[in-house]
Amino acid sequence: MPQTKKQAPHIFKRWKDASARIGGAKHVRLFLDFDGTLVDICPTPDEVRMTPETREILTKLSRHPRFTVALLSGRRNAVLRKFVRVPRIQLLGLYGWERNGRAALLPRTRKTLSRLRRVLRELPGDIPGIRLEEKGVSFAVHFRGASDDAIRRAKLWMRRRLGFARPEFRILHSHSTWEIVPREVKGKGAALRDFMKSLRPGFLPIYMGDDLTDEPAFHAVRRGISVRVGGHGPTIAQFRLKNPKEVRQFLERLEKETR
Numbered sequence: 683m684p685q686t687k688k689q690a691p692h693i694f695k696r697w698k699d700a701s702a703r704i705g706g707a708k709h710v711r712l713f714l715d716f717d718g719t720l721v722d723i724c725p726t727p728d729e730v731r732m733t734p735e736t737r738e739i740l741t742k743l744s745r746h747p748r749f750t751v752a753l754l755s756g757r758r759n760a761v762l763r764k765f766v767r768v769p770r771i772q773l774l775g776l777y778g779w780e781r782n783g784r785a786a787l788l789p790r791t792r793k794t795l796s797r798l799r800r801v802l803r804e805l806p807g808d809i810p811g812i813r814l815e816e817k818g819v820s821f822a823v824h825f826r827g828a829s830d831d832a833i834r835r836a837k838l839w840m841r842r843r844l845g846f847a848r849p850e851f852r853i854l855h856s857h858s859t860w861e862i863v864p865r866e867v868k869g870k871g872a873a874l875r876d877f878m879k880s881l882r883p884g885f886l887p888i889y890m891g892d893d894l895t896d897e898p899a900f901h902a903v904r905r906g907i908s909v910r911v912g913g914h915g916p917t918i919a920q921f922r923l924k925n926p927k928e929v930r931q932f933l934e935r936l937e938k939e940t941r
Contacts, residue, residue: 685901685918690910693921700907701939707886709748716755718892719911722926725827732765739933744770748940754778754870756861758817778873787819791864794850801843812836819864826858856893871898890929
């Protein structure tokens, strides 16, 4: 059943309720987005930095017997590993599709991928202010910092030029990016549901994310705890936090209450 979007309350104001659920769980599965959740959004993806305090609390939780920590991100696993540097954390890159560290494509998808790469490389030159990020098997078209006119032109450009790729590729929309991914990449919600089916039952899932692509994941953990990070718009998440700093404070509370 679809959930209704609403203005979610701040989780620290409802901490007694959340803490009771966490305290009563035998095991907690903590699923975290990366950009905008664990690290602040930056003008370009390579500029992000995880604070030592965030890395320290992730390390503590990853070693805690009652917690399992996983990152579910649009970034590739190799990139997440470089930025996070916490060995025990599970990495579910490329919106959960890169769960096992591999991303196998059908031959026809690879053929379309090569053509997509040739076509998309023309976009930044045609429309200044738009940035293309190649991820090996997918592409992120970044609009952050671009003018409204450039964004409008870029979206029209893609609709007109990328029709050939529709049988093998889809577009995942976020606040400031269009991610062009293989059809096999079904998004965070589907990936999270599939991943949780493979786990031993009896755990409490917690999901934290900041973007439109995280909304399906909030639905996937509707029987657990979901937290929207940043923004003031409606969400199907049960709770909210303001920014990555408050996410770190939340994680520190988790660790303290389960010592």
